[in-house]
Amino acid sequence: MQNFVGVGVFRGRVIGPVRHMPPALTEPPAGEKLEGSTTPEAAAASLKTAGATVKEQLLERAGRAEGAGKDVLEATALMATDPMLIKAAIKLVKTGTSAERAIWEAGDSVAQMLTNLGGYMAERSHDVLDVRSRIVAVLRGVPAPEIPDSAEPFILLAEDLAPADTATLDPAKVIALVTAGGGPQSHTAIIARSLGLPAVVAAAGVLGVADGDVVFVDGSAGIVSTEPADAEHAAVAVWQEKASLLSVFDGVGQLADGTLIPLLANVGGAKDAQEAAAANAQGVGLLRTEFCFLGNSTEPSHEDQVAAYKGVFEAFPGKKVVVRTLDAGADKPLPFLTDTTEPNPALGVRGYRTDITTPGVLARQLAAIADAAGSSQAEVWVMAPMISTPAEAADFAALCTAAGLRVPGVMVEVPSAALTARHILNHVEFASLGTNDLTQYAMAADRQLGPLAALNDPWQPAVLALIQATVEGAVEQARHSASLETSAPKPVGVCGESAADPALAVVLAGLGVSSLSMTPRALPAVAAVLRTVSLAEAKVLAYRAVGASSAAEARELVRAGLPALAELGL
Ligand code: PEP
Ligand code: MG
Numbered sequence: 001m002q003n004f005v006g007v008g009v010f011r012g013r014v015i016g017p018v019r020h021m022p023p024a025l026t027e028p029p030a031g032e033k034l035e036g037s038t039t040p041e042a043a044a045a046s047l048k049t050a051g052a053t054v055k056e057q058l059l060e061r062a063g064r065a066e067g068a069g070k071d072v073l074e075a076t077a078l079m080a081t082d083p084m085l086i087k088a089a090i091k092l093v094k095t096g097t098s099a100e101r102a103i104w105e106a107g108d109s110v111a112q113m114l115t116n117l118g119g120y121m122a123e124r125s126h127d128v129l130d131v132r133s134r135i136v137a138v139l140r141g142v143p144a145p146e147i148p149d150s151a152e153p154f155i156l157l158a159e160d161l162a163p164a165d166t167a168t169l170d171p172a173k174v175i176a177l178v179t180a181g182g183g184p185q186s187h188t189a190i191i192a193r194s195l196g197l198p199a200v201v202a203a204a205g206v207l208g209v210a211d212g213d214v215v216f217v218d219g220s221a222g223i224v225s226t227e228p229a230d231a232e233h234a235a236v237a238v239w240q241e242k243a244s245l246l247s248v249f250d251g252v253g254q255l256a257d258g259t260l261i262p263l264l265a266n267v268g269g270a271k272d273a274q275e276a277a278a279a280n281a282q283g284v285g286l287l288r289t290e291f292c293f294l295g296n297s298t299e300p301s302h303e304d305q306v307a308a309y310k311g312v313f314e315a316f317p318g319k320k321v322v323v324r325t326l327d328a329g330a331d332k333p334l335p336f337l338t339d340t341t342e343p344n345p346a347l348g349v350r351g352y353r354t355d356i357t358t359p360g361v362l363a364r365q366l367a368a369i370a371d372a373a374g375s376s377q378a379e380v381w382v383m384a385p386m387i388s389t390p391a392e393a394a395d396f397a398a399l400c401t402a403a404g405l406r407v408p409g410v411m412v413e414v415p416s417a418a419l420t421a422r423h424i425l426n427h428v429e430f431a432s433l434g435t436n437d438l439t440q441y442a443m444a445a446d447r448q449l450g451p452l453a454a455l456n457d458p459w460q461p462a463v464l465a466l467i468q469a470t471v472e473g474a475v476e477q478a479r480h481s482a483s484l485e486t487s488a489p490k491p492v493g494v495c496g497e498s499a500a501d502p503a504l505a506v507v508l509a510g511l512g513v514s515s516l517s518m519t520p521r522a523l524p525a526v527a528a529v530l531r532t533v534s535l536a537e538a539k540v541l542a543y544r545a546v547g548a549s550s551a552a553e554a555r556e557l558v559r560a561g562l563p564a565l566a567e568l569g570l
Helices: 040-064 067-080 083-093 099-117 119-140 163-167 187-195 230-245 270-278 289-293 302-313 351-357 361-374 390-403 415-419 435-443 461-480 502-511 520-530 535-547 551-560 563-567
Strands: 003-005 007-010 013-020 154-158 174-179 199-201 214-218 223-226 263-267 283-288 320-324 379-384 408-412 430-433 492-494 516-518
Touching: 007 187, 013 174, 013 230, 040 067, 040 083, 040 099, 040 119, 067 119, 083 099, 083 119, 099 119, 174 214, 187 199, 214 230, 263 270, 263 520, 270 283, 270 302, 270 520, 283 289, 283 302, 283 516, 289 302, 302 320, 302 361, 351 361, 361 379, 361 390, 379 390, 379 430, 390 408, 408 415, 415 435, 415 461, 430 461, 435 461, 461 492, 461 502, 461 535, 461 551, 492 516, 502 516, 502 520, 502 535, 502 551, 516 520, 520 563, 535 551
Parallel strands: 013 154, 154 174, 174 199, 263 283, 263 516, 283 320, 320 379, 379 408, 408 430, 430 492
Antiparallel strands: 003 223, 007 199, 013 214, 214 223
């Protein structure tokens, strides 16, 4: 037996044969010229035809895909006939370069340009390179490097997966994903989580496993083993039994002693909201409004905004929906709000700060949210991202009041906001901890960088201490609000990825957070583990975690106190 250790990005244990992704196409040699009889005009025409063929192929696959996958494929298909790409290639063909070499070089320069733009655009550079390979495959008359077809279910093994590959994954056929490259924030990881497929990334050396060999994959432990024996088969059987326990959330988040911790969903639009409602989420803890308008080059109209928000509210009549105002910038640039040439976008004009450089957009968004809320049954709360000072919180609350929105709040994702929560909460009605950014800023580690994954860990005791400080700030604020001596602290929820980790969810409950918001797929596991501990037990575990000297120690201490995790195979 051979073991390969990587990073587990979605839980689950399976055994099955591996199938390799076909190898990437080889690069056409530098300097390759048009063949003797081929004219530049003929080569240019073949490029256009190949681009159109690839577009058709991708749209055809999009027709068979669903959800996020369909969107990715449709966006990639448009790139196949993108005038910038094809025109750049034709220009090279006119200088005598072969069609294959020309599209290769044109793809490189367009991808480089997108990389230089940074953030969301930089991620699109992979799509350009994917399209380029597909065009070369058509020109060569060979199959495109895409997911192999197989009669029996299989484990897909690849160096890394392109968005267009992962988008067409059929979860009935592909039972797990294993990559030698990639990282916890890679496309492979994101798609695996949204499909609920066990997945291990960054498993060095795993490509040495032969096509057809049977392997064991443990997506929690991040392990791939060849020649699975009785122990591995037993582990899979245990998982299958447990997985059935973890397939449904009954709609009530609570601890063993009955303490209620509502479990909400993070959504990016109406479709997500409908799925979240079907998964029994108790409301929406984070509507990322920028996700509704990522493709927009101009500010969305009032009508478009009202329609987008109403679509979400309608999925949760009578329930809480927390709308976050546009969090543009860094990894989510919106051309009408952000300057992509900033040297440090994560520290730049993003989130609430765009109101400094582009005043008016925020007020108009709040007006649209108020209109949509006015004609819906949802209980609408509104919060601003990237609030850093009490003065910003006060200004945001004033804008909300002017728009007729009665429950203003802030995200706590900048350490200064965590440390001044008491004063911030004098101005707003609630806070929601964005632990993804809170971790990146506490640890000064770009959350998109694979090599910094260990620093970007919400189990870092420094991050837990900031969460604790925020909750204590809310308690202090309630104590000092002169007229309401006995009033309860204002709600402090969590909507970062940390809420989706069942063990960390217990710590967050123990630290006193009032609700947890997560991807709907995480709801059943988080709910199941929360129900195994009382508030007093959760407080003890939280105390141990905050007092640990490292993220690993915090995790170990808490896991040791939660036998349910092993019992549930988590
Ligand atoms: C966060 O930072 O934790 C958060 C929820 O916001 P986003 O991931 O959209 O930045
Ligand atoms: Mg954030």
